[in-house]
Amino acid sequence: MSMTITGSETALHGRPHDNGPAIIARGLRKTFALPAEDVHAVDGVDLEIARGEFVTLMGPSGSGKTTLLDLLGGLETVTDGELIVLGRDISSARESELVTLRRGRIGFVFQDFLLLPELTAIENVALPATFARRPVDRSTAMAHLVRVGLETRASHLPKELSGGERQRVAIARALAMSTDLLLADEPTGNLDSKNSRDVFALLRELNERDGLTVVATTHDEKLGATADRSVHLCDGRVVM
Numbered sequence: 001m002s003m004t005i006t007g008s009e010t011a012l013h014g015r016p017h018d019n020g021p022a023i024i025a026r027g028l029r030k031t032f033a034l035p036a037e038d039v040h041a042v043d044g045v046d047l048e049i050a051r052g053e054f055v056t057l058m059g060p061s062g063s064g065k066t067t068l069l070d071l072l073g074g075l076e077t078v079t080d081g082e083l084i085v086l087g088r089d090i091s092s093a094r095e096s097e098l099v100t101l102r103r104g105r106i107g108f109v110f111q112d113f114l115l116l117p118e119l120t121a122i123e124n125v126a127l128p129a130t131f132a133r134r135p136v137d138r139s140t141a142m143a144h145l146v147r148v149g150l151e152t153r154a155s156h157l158p159k160e161l162s163g164g165e166r167q168r169v170a171i172a173r174a175l176a177m178s179t180d181l182l183l184a185d186e187p188t189g190n191l192d193s194k195n196s197r198d199v200f201a202l203l204r205e206l207n208e209r210d211g212l213t214v215v216a217t218t219h220d221e222k223l224g225a226t227a228d229r230s231v232h233l234c235d236g237r238v239v240m
């Protein structure tokens with residue numbers, strides 16, 4: 001079976017009510033109830049992100065960037081408020097429902113790459129989609145590697161790749177999961193400045209060329225400023 005990897009894939013999976021903004025959050029809250037205290041990690045966020053927008057989340061350590069990104073991607077349940085992601089209201093979704101909602105709709109990229117060390121680059125790209133019951137064949141996985149410029153590294157193990165290349169494999173893996181929305185938490189946190197710029201340039205290219213909506217956290221002001229818009233957080237709230 002061959003699969004297209006462009007926007008037509010979206011059409012094939014028919015998503016109802018899917019023409020509005022990529023993300024709408026209103027009064028969004030996430031509170032972690034700890035024995036000693038409640039931590040208001042996200043404390044009333046109003047945010048709208050258009051389809052095809054490239055947004056960076058910025059702010060000091062502990063300001064709630066990761067928690068907000070996890071909420072947007074359905075990795076955390078919402079404590080309070082409204083959250084609509086790709087046309088679906090996930091405000092009151094339970095953990096088990098979030099798994100289904102994430103499947104094949106949202107791609108994640110993390111600071112630590114999270115590649116499986118014993119699998120080659122191309123196998124790392126293909127594996128999560130298989131777990132998500134949307135298996136991609138080898139040629140599709142290769143096409144995603146081509147998109148990140150790594151076709152010549154397909155059979156390399158992670159340890160045989162540079163840090164920047166590892167992150168590009170992780171981005172290709174995210175693309176295999178979603179051609180709509182890519183959420184990246186400190187994708188350049190483990191990279192030097194040259195590789196960091198390259199990774200952001202790649203995210204920008206995927207955003208402009210393929211219309212991917214990108215939300216990425218970063219501590220780097222310069223990189224943050226390369227996005228269409230930066231949203232600054234402090235103490236779980238959006239600040240100017």
Ligand SMILES: Nc1ncnc2c1ncn2[C@@H]1O[C@H](COP(=O)(O)OP(=O)(O)OP(=O)(O)O)[C@@H](O)[C@H]1O
Pocket residue numbers: 032034039040041059060061062063064065066067068
């Ligand atoms: N699972 C959790 N349980 C309890 N508290 C948490 C949990 N996750 C995050 N927090 C707290 O929520 C707040 C926001 O954390 P978060 O990880 O979102 O910050 P961040 O902006 O991503 O910080 P950094 O820049 O260091 O990555 C912090 O005070 C943190 O200690």
Ligand SMILES: [Mg+2]
Pocket residue numbers: 065066067185
């Ligand atoms: Mg974080």
